[in-house]
Every structure is written in structure tokens, then in C-alpha cells.
Amino acid sequence: MNKTYYQSFTSKADDWKVLLEYQTNSKENAIYLERFIKRMKSKKFIQKIIDDKSILNDILTKK
Numbered sequence: 794m795n796k797t798y799y800q801s802f803t804s805k806a807d808d809w810k811v812l813l814e815y816q817t818n819s820k821e822n823a824i825y826l827e828r829f830i831k832r833m834k835s836k837k838f839i840q841k842i843i844d845d846k847s848i849l850n851d852i853l854t855k856k
Contacts, residue, residue: 813842817853826849829852
């Protein structure tokens, strides 16, 4: 019942663009990267990652 009653904004949006795809060797690493990026809360940092994916490798090696 809640599923039909409550819908998030993201489910209604249809103009999303994939700006970055990055494959990790484990789900744990993927979740770690996602949380790390969300914690940074910086548009400049996110743009840096989009421009240079190697930053994600550096983040994982320093984990």
C-alpha cells in the first residue's frame, strides 16, 4: 500500500543522464564509493570525478 501512496521524486523524474559509470570488483567497494561521494557533498569534487575516473581508484586504494 505504501508503494502506491508514496513515490519519491526520483521515480517520477525522466530527465536523468548517466554521467559516469564505474565498475568495481565487489558490491562492498561500490557501496563504499557511493557513500564516500555522497559524504563529500561537493559539486566540484563530483565534476572532478566525472572528468577523471582514476580518482575513484585512488579512493579505493586508500580505503
